Amino acid sequence: MLEIADVTVRFGGVLALDRLSFSAQEGRVCALIGPNGAGKTTLFNVVSRVCAPESGRVVFAGQDLLRRRRHRILGLGAARTFQNLALWPSMSVRENVMTGAHIHASAGLLRSGLRLRTRGEEQRLAREADELLASLDLAEHADHPATGLPFGTLKRVELARALMGRPRLLLLDEPAGGLTHPEVDELVLLLRGIVAEHALTVLLVEHHMGMIMRLSDQVVVLDSGRKIADGPPDEVRNDERVVAAYLGAQA
Numbered sequence: 001m002l003e004i005a006d007v008t009v010r011f012g013g014v015l016a017l018d019r020l021s022f023s024a025q026e027g028r029v030c031a032l033i034g035p036n037g038a039g040k041t042t043l044f045n046v047v048s049r050v051c052a053p054e055s056g057r058v059v060f061a062g063q064d065l066l067r068r069r070r071h072r073i074l075g076l077g078a079a080r081t082f083q084n085l086a087l088w089p090s091m092s093v094r095e096n097v098m099t100g101a102h103i104h105a106s107a108g109l110l111r112s113g114l115r116l117r118t119r120g121e122e123q124r125l126a127r128e129a130d131e132l133l134a135s136l137d138l139a140e141h142a143d144h145p146a147t148g149l150p151f152g153t154l155k156r157v158e159l160a161r162a163l164m165g166r167p168r169l170l171l172l173d174e175p176a177g178g179l180t181h182p183e184v185d186e187l188v189l190l191l192r193g194i195v196a197e198h199a200l201t202v203l204l205v206e207h208h209m210g211m212i213m214r215l216s217d218q219v220v221v222l223d224s225g226r227k228i229a230d231g232p233p234d235e236v237r238n239d240e241r242v243v244a245a246y247l248g249a250q251a
């Protein structure tokens with residue numbers, strides 16, 4: 001489903017990714033972990049075309065993403081969430097979720113020169129947003145402005161927005177960051193349900209080991225831009241190189 005092949009990214013003298021290769025399977029959760037500076041965010045930025053690699057290929061659903069214009073990647077069915085929330089504070093929760101579809105639709109709208117949607121389309125998007133809000137336990141907040149809601153709730157609103165337009169690949173950037181333990185438990189359950197229901201492929205960057213162990217089918221471990229382990233969570237947790245990389249990071 002998603003294949004990263006020989007991807008190299010260099011920032012001046014720093015080799016942020018060093019011929020990185022791995023594949024993530026359809027309908028599975030693949031976590032990317034590693035000490036600070038390992039290259040996790042850089043890989044996310046390569047897949048979402050924020051950053052261009054020096055060499056390598058990123059193939060998603062049979063298409064080379066690096067050959068597509070950035071806005072077309074969303075059209076192919078990829079969506080992402082951000083470490084720091086990127087919501088519109090004064091807009092309602094429902095409207096924020098609906099902007100997820102605006103991103104998907106923008107290329108088509110620009111092409112046709114049609115900048116306004118019809119009322120029918122607007123209503124259809126509002127219904128889709130409401131369905132997602134219900135499935136993420138957010139229905140009661142639909143008309144509330146994003147501002148003033150608890151951080152854990154806003155993280156779920158951002159997830160709902162990423163799910164608008166039914167992506168096939170979802171990139172989650174530290175979804176557990178800033179959440180309390182009960183909120184993380186709830187998010188793990190919600191994500192499991194969503195992945196199963198939508199046959200989503202998820203690429204997850206996360207530091208919260210509890211979440212990684214409970215949610216991932218595959219864990220890819222990076223250290224200084226290189227892959228040092230790749231396998232099921234239980235296997236990777238006991239890998240000597242992984243333990244050494246983390247102990248080294250803490251020392």
Ligand SMILES: Nc1ncnc2c1ncn2[C@@H]1O[C@H](COP(=O)(O)OP(=O)(O)OP(=O)(O)O)[C@@H](O)[C@H]1O
Nearest residue numbers: 011014015016034035036037038039040041042043
């Ligand atoms: N825009 C940039 N300019 C220069 N160096 C960069 C840039 N972005 C990342 N780097 C360097 O590339 C390496 C990988 O960074 P990256 O942010 O991908 O790591 P990370 O695994 O996401 O770390 P963290 O867990 O701290 O977010 C680091 O050495 C970092 O300093």
